[in-house]
Amino acid sequence: MNPPKPPRPVKSISELLAATTARAIPVVRGVEAGALTAPTPCADYDVRDLINHLLHVVVNFQALAAKRDSDFSTTPDRVSAAGADGGGWQRLFADETDRLVAAWAAAGAEDGTTGTLGLPARTVGHMVLADLTVHVWDLARATGQAYRPDPDVVAELGPAVADMASMAREWEAFGEAVSLPEDATPFERLLATTGRDPRWSPAR
Structure with missing residues (x-):
C-alpha cells in the first residue's frame, strides 16, 4: 500500500497571485495591437474589452485587499488611455x-471580511485569482498563444471555483457548466465549471 500523500501546504493569496501573474504577463505582452478586436471565449468581450475588464478587476481588488471600497459600475478604457504604441x-x-500582489501581501489582507457583501477576505482573494487565471486563458486562446497555469493555483482554485459557482451564475459571471470527458485535466474541469469549453478556438 502506498503511503498517503502529505497535505498540500496552504499558500497565501499573494503567493498564488504572484505565480499567476508571472504566467499572465507574457500572454498580455504577446497580444498585438491588431488583435484587440478579435473574439474571445467570453462572448460579450473582444480582446480589448477583456484586457480593460482585467485591468479594472486588478485595480479594484487592490482596494479590496486593503478593506477599501471598490467600484465596478463602469469599466474605463485603460487600453486606449495607455496607448497601444510602445506597449x-x-x-x-x-x-x-x-x-x-503587494496589496494582498500586506498585513491583514486575508483577515476578516471585505467588500460590500462582507465575504471572507480569502474568498475575495480567490475571486481575483480566478479572474486572472481564467481570463488569461481566454486571452491566450483568442490570440493563439500557449498558456499553462501554475499547478498550485489550479489545485487551490478547483474547490474554490466550485464553491462560488452558484453565486457566480446568479451574478451572470459564470455560464452553465460544460460537460467534459472523464480524462479531462483539473484545469479543463475548472474552465468547464465557469461555463467555458476548453476546446474553444476563434474558428469555433
Whole structure:
C-alpha cells in the first residue's frame, strides 16, 4: 500500500497571485495591437474589452485587499488611455498586477471580511485569482498563444471555483457548466465549471 500523500501546504493569496501573474504577463505582452478586436471565449468581450475588464478587476481588488471600497459600475478604457504604441497597456498590466500582489501581501489582507457583501477576505482573494487565471486563458486562446497555469493555483482554485459557482451564475459571471470527458485535466474541469469549453478556438 502506498503511503498517503502529505497535505498540500496552504499558500497565501499573494503567493498564488504572484505565480499567476508571472504566467499572465507574457500572454498580455504577446497580444498585438491588431488583435484587440478579435473574439474571445467570453462572448460579450473582444480582446480589448477583456484586457480593460482585467485591468479594472486588478485595480479594484487592490482596494479590496486593503478593506477599501471598490467600484465596478463602469469599466474605463485603460487600453486606449495607455496607448497601444510602445506597449503602454502591457506595461500598465504588469505594473498593476505587481501592485495587486503587494496589496494582498500586506498585513491583514486575508483577515476578516471585505467588500460590500462582507465575504471572507480569502474568498475575495480567490475571486481575483480566478479572474486572472481564467481570463488569461481566454486571452491566450483568442490570440493563439500557449498558456499553462501554475499547478498550485489550479489545485487551490478547483474547490474554490466550485464553491462560488452558484453565486457566480446568479451574478451572470459564470455560464452553465460544460460537460467534459472523464480524462479531462483539473484545469479543463475548472474552465468547464465557469461555463467555458476548453476546446474553444476563434474558428469555433
